[in-house]
Amino acid sequence: MNDEHLLQLLNEHPGQYISGEEISRRMSVSRTAIWKGINRLKEKGYEFESTSRKGYRITRRPDRFDVTALQLALNQKGSWGQPLHLFESVASTQDEARILAEQQTAEGTLVIAEEQTAGRGRQGRPFYSPSGRGIWMSLVMRPVQPLQYMSQLTLLAAVAVCRALRSTTQLDIGIKWPNDLLIDGRKVCGILIESAAEDGRVRYAIAGIGIDANLTAEDLPEHLQSIVTSLRIESGQVIDRTSIVAEVISELETLYQCYTDEGFAPIAALWESMAISIGKSIQVHNAQGSFQGIAQGLGMNGELLLRLADHQVIPIYSGDIEF
Amino acid sequence: MNDEHLLQLLNEHPGQYISGEEISRRMSVSRTAIWKGINRLKEKGYEFESTSRKGYRITRRPDRFDVTALQLALNQKGSWGQPLHLFESVASTQDEARILAEQQTAEGTLVIAEEQTAGRGRQGRPFYSPSGRGIWMSLVMRPVQPLQYMSQLTLLAAVAVCRALRSTTQLDIGIKWPNDLLIDGRKVCGILIESAAEDGRVRYAIAGIGIDANLTAEDLPEHLQSIVTSLRIESGQVIDRTSIVAEVISELETLYQCYTDEGFAPIAALWESMAISIGKSIQVHNAQGSFQGIAQGLGMNGELLLRLADHQVIPIYSGDIEF
Structure with a gap:
C-alpha cells in the first residue's frame, strides 16, 4: 500500500473525517491494510482521531524543522x-x-x-x-x-x-x-x-x-x-x-x-x-564502587563532593547517582 | 624484473660477491635493471657492498619482527x-x-x-x-x-x-x-x-x-x-x-x-x-601565545611550571618548547 496516496486522501478535506470504507474503495485495499498504513503514519509523527462510524481524521501533522x-x-x-x-x-x-x-x-x-x-x-x-x-x-x-x-x-x-x-x-x-x-x-x-x-x-x-x-x-x-x-x-x-x-x-x-x-x-x-542533588542523601555508583553520602557541592575541577557517614569528603569524577 | 629471483642469486653464496655480469646473464636483464632491483631491495631494508669489479654482496638483511x-x-x-x-x-x-x-x-x-x-x-x-x-x-x-x-x-x-x-x-x-x-x-x-x-x-x-x-x-x-x-x-x-x-x-x-x-x-x-629542560631557560609556543622563562618543574597535575622574567610562575598545559 502506498502511504503517500493514503495521506492524499486524508488531506483532501482538512479537518474532516474520511471513512475507512471510502479509503478502502478508492485505494482498492483491505481495512487491515488501511489500519497498518495509519500506524505507519503515526510512527512518522501524524496523529489521528478515529471512530468506527466516522473513519479517520488527521489531528496533527509531524513537526519538521525548516x-x-x-x-x-x-x-x-x-x-x-x-x-x-x-x-x-x-x-x-x-x-x-x-x-x-x-x-x-x-x-x-x-x-x-x-x-x-x-x-x-x-x-x-x-x-x-x-x-x-x-x-x-x-x-x-x-x-x-x-x-x-x-x-x-x-x-x-x-x-x-x-x-x-x-x-x-x-x-x-x-x-x-x-x-x-x-x-x-x-x-x-x-x-x-x-x-x-x-x-x-x-x-x-x-x-x-x-x-x-x-x-x-x-x-x-x-x-x-x-x-x-x-x-x-x-x-x-x-x-x-x-x-x-x-x-x-x-x-x-x-x-x-x-x-x-x-x-x-x-x-x-x-x-x-539549579542542582536537585545538593544537600541530599545520594548513592553513587561508578568504577570505584558504590558510595552513600550527602552531596555537598562541586569541587574546583567540577567533581561532586560527597560527604560520607564518617564525615570524610570524597571527590566523585564520574558515575551515576541515585536518590 | 623479479626481486625474489634477484635475492635468490644474491643469497646463493652468503657473504660472497656475485658479479653484475653473472646476474645479468642468469636473469637475462640489463645492468640498469639490476641496479634498480638493488635499490628496491635497499628500500626494503637490505644493505649491500658493491664494487664495479666484484659485483654485489648482501651485508645486512632487513630486520623483521618474529x-x-x-x-x-x-x-x-x-x-x-x-x-x-x-x-x-x-x-x-x-x-x-x-x-x-x-x-x-x-x-x-x-x-x-x-x-x-x-x-x-x-x-x-x-x-x-x-x-x-x-x-x-x-x-x-x-x-x-x-x-x-x-x-x-x-x-x-x-x-x-x-x-x-x-x-x-x-x-x-x-x-x-x-x-x-x-x-x-x-x-x-x-x-x-x-x-x-x-x-x-x-x-x-x-x-x-x-x-x-x-x-x-x-x-x-x-x-x-x-x-x-x-x-x-x-x-x-x-x-x-x-x-x-x-x-x-x-x-x-x-x-x-x-x-x-x-x-x-x-x-x-x-x-x-630525567628531564633536560628543568632549570633551563626555554621558550614555549602554544595556543595562548609564546612565553620565555625558566622551566621550574611539574605542577601537581603534570603541567610545566614556567617562571617568567617578572618571577610570576605560570602553568603550561600544552605546546612546544625550545631551548
Whole structure:
C-alpha cells in the first residue's frame, strides 16, 4: 500500500473525517491494510482521531524543522549553530558530528536530526529519539582550556541547557549530577560531552543534547514511562523546537564565553543553584564502587563532593547517582 | 624484473660477491635493471657492498619482527602486549589501535607495524617511520583515573620509555617536555597519547610510541638529519627491537600500576630526574601565545611550571618548547 496516496486522501478535506470504507474503495485495499498504513503514519509523527462510524481524521501533522527558519533563529542569537547540518534520520548525531570534527569543521558546527536510529546516552546506553518528537543535536566545540578542565564543560552544558529550557517553557527544571535535566524526578533532557585529546590538548569536544520536546505519553515505550517525561507533557503545550534550539545554542555560546573569560566559579555557582542533588542523601555508583553520602557541592575541577557517614569528603569524577 | 629471483642469486653464496655480469646473464636483464632491483631491495631494508669489479654482496638483511619471539618476550615481562597485532605496513598504528579500542579490545592490546606510511606526531605532524628500521607501536590503555589526570599519563609514558631505553642501551637519554626523548639534543623517540572521553570518564587512551631504533644516517631524509638520531647511530650497534618492545611495554605496565597505587608524586619525581629542560631557560609556543622563562618543574597535575622574567610562575598545559 502506498502511504503517500493514503495521506492524499486524508488531506483532501482538512479537518474532516474520511471513512475507512471510502479509503478502502478508492485505494482498492483491505481495512487491515488501511489500519497498518495509519500506524505507519503515526510512527512518522501524524496523529489521528478515529471512530468506527466516522473513519479517520488527521489531528496533527509531524513537526519538521525548516532549515531556513532555523538558520535565521540561530543567526539572530549568536555565531554558533553554523554550519548547520540537518538530517531526516541518522544513527547518532554524535557520530555525524565526530566525523565533521575530524574533518576540521569549525567550532559551532551543529548537527540536528529529526530521528536517531541508534541515539546513545552515557556509557553507550540507548537514547530513545523518535522522529520529529524531540531535539536531537550535537554541537562541535574546540575548547582552548586544557584537557583537565573538560569535566567543567559537562557542567557548563547542563547549566546552559537548563537555563534555556527554563526561560522558554517556564517549567521547574533541575539538574541531576552531572548533566541530566529532570522535571519532578523524570528526565526531560540528557547531555553527553565526548572529547578527543592529544596529550593535554583537547582536539575537539562534542556536546550531544537530547531534549524530549514533544513526546506524548503514548510515544513513550512502557519501560520509559515512569522515568522520562517531555516538555509537552509537563507544559500541556506543543513546543516550538526551533526557538528552543536557538535558545540552547545561544546560552551555550554565552556561558562558554563567560567561562573562558571568568573561569569556572560563576558556572559552578549557577550549577549549584539549579542542582536537585545538593544537600541530599545520594548513592553513587561508578568504577570505584558504590558510595552513600550527602552531596555537598562541586569541587574546583567540577567533581561532586560527597560527604560520607564518617564525615570524610570524597571527590566523585564520574558515575551515576541515585536518590 | 623479479626481486625474489634477484635475492635468490644474491643469497646463493652468503657473504660472497656475485658479479653484475653473472646476474645479468642468469636473469637475462640489463645492468640498469639490476641496479634498480638493488635499490628496491635497499628500500626494503637490505644493505649491500658493491664494487664495479666484484659485483654485489648482501651485508645486512632487513630486520623483521618474529611474532612468536615477540609474544614470548612480552609474556615473560607482564600481561600487557596482548593481544598483539603485528602488521607489515599500516597508515598509522594509532588509527589501527583506535579502531580496536572502539571495538572494546582489552587494555594492553598492542599494535606494531614494520612501517607506517602516514605515521603522525603531535598536532598532526608527519612522523618518519620507514620499514624495519624502528619501533612503531601503539598501546591501548583504559585508565581508571578521571579525565583531568590524563596529562599525567603523558609524562608517565615518557618516563617508562626513557627508563626502558636507558636500561637496554646504556645511552644517555633525556626527556624534553612533555614527552620527546632526546640524545644530545637530537630526537630518538616521540610519544603521543590520544584519548577519548565521555564526560569525566576516559573511554580509552592510546599511547603511540615511535622509537628510532636502527635507522642509519643514510636512512634519514636531509631535513631530519640535524634533529633526529637513532639508537643505532648513537650506540654504534644494531639494536634488538624485540627486547626493546618487551622492556618498554613492561616499564609502562609497572609504572602505570605504581601510578594507580601511589599517585602521581613518584612519577613526577622520576620525570624531573630525567628531564633536560628543568632549570633551563626555554621558550614555549602554544595556543595562548609564546612565553620565555625558566622551566621550574611539574605542577601537581603534570603541567610545566614556567617562571617568567617578572618571577610570576605560570602553568603550561600544552605546546612546544625550545631551548
